[in-house]
Amino acid sequence: MSRDPGLQPERTRLAWRRTLLAVTAILLLELRLAFTGRTFDAVLAGLAVVAWLGVLVVDWRRATGSGPRRVARWSVPLTALATAGLALLGVLHVVRGLR
Amino acid sequence: MWEAIRRWFDPRELRSVGSTPDYRFSLANERTFLAWLRTGLALIAGGLAAAQFLPRLPLAYLREVIAVALLLLGATVAVRAVDHWARTERAIRLGEELPASRFPAVLALVVAAGALLLVAAVLARGLG
Numbered sequence: 001m002s003r004d005p006g007l008q009p010e011r012t013r014l015a016w017r018r019t020l021l022a023v024t025a026i027l028l029l030e031l032r033l034a035f036t037g038r039t040f041d042a043v044l045a046g047l048a049v050v051a052w053l054g055v056l057v058v059d060w061r062r063a064t065g066s067g068p069r070r071v072a073r074w075s076v077p078l079t080a081l082a083t084a085g086l087a088l089l090g091v092l093h094v095v096r097g098l099r
Numbered sequence: 100m101w102e103a104i105r106r107w108f109d110p111r112e113l114r115s116v117g118s119t120p121d122y123r124f125s126l127a128n129e130r131t132f133l134a135w136l137r138t139g140l141a142l143i144a145g146g147l148a149a150a151q152f153l154p155r156l157p158l159a160y161l162r163e164v165i166a167v168a169l170l171l172l173g174a175t176v177a178v179r180a181v182d183h184w185a186r187t188e189r190a191i192r193l194g195e196e197l198p199a200s201r202f203p204a205v206l207a208l209v210v211a212a213g214a215l216l217l218v219a220a221v222l223a224r225g226l227g
Contacts, residue, residue, distance in 0.1 A: 022140040029147040080181040087174035
């Protein structure tokens with residue numbers, strides 16, 4: 001316990017931050033996708049922003065207070081679901097573009 | 100299957116089995132999950148990039164197929180990451196062996212096969 005009291009939570013915080021950055025890159029690609037073509041796909045953009053906000057809130061919760069010292073619970077499945085949701089939004093957009 | 104999914108979202112059950120481990124192990128498990136998630140995010144970014152930046156390919160719908168395949172692979176990696184995280188957490192608490200998995204090997208083979216197919220497609224286009 002005493003060998004690295006601060007390092008492991010710090011590394012975990014940084015891992016969350018890197019993940020948030022990756023999700024932000026996905027959000028930007030998805031917003032760009034929403035703007036391609038003649039129309040603006042507000043539903044795609046809106047849902048992508050909601051998923052990104054979810055990850056942002058989780059990251060913030062894990063980064064403040066005693067977050068990283070507790071076992072992650074909701075944070076993990078919620079973040080994975082947001083990620084899978086972003087992927088499915090992209091799939092829906094590509095499939096809809098075929099028509 | 101639904102039982103497993105329910106388990107991901109039931110923190111009480113995850114906390115009731117076995118004994119509470121050194122928090123550093125849980126944090127390491129969490130970071131492994133995040134590394135897997137970023138792997139999935141990279142695949143998703145590849146799919147979104149394929150959808151937006153690839154020119155129309157000679158084979159009909161090949162661009163769309165590449166994009167959808169990468170996106171679905173990324174989503175699969177993300178979902179599988181949660182499952183592995185939950186099973187690892189459980190194993191740590193129970194003092195059991197960590198869950199073995201073929202998934203990393205399968206993923207590596209799928210990505211390698213996809214890359215080779217694309218090399219073939221690029222060569223066919225360049226020569227043809």
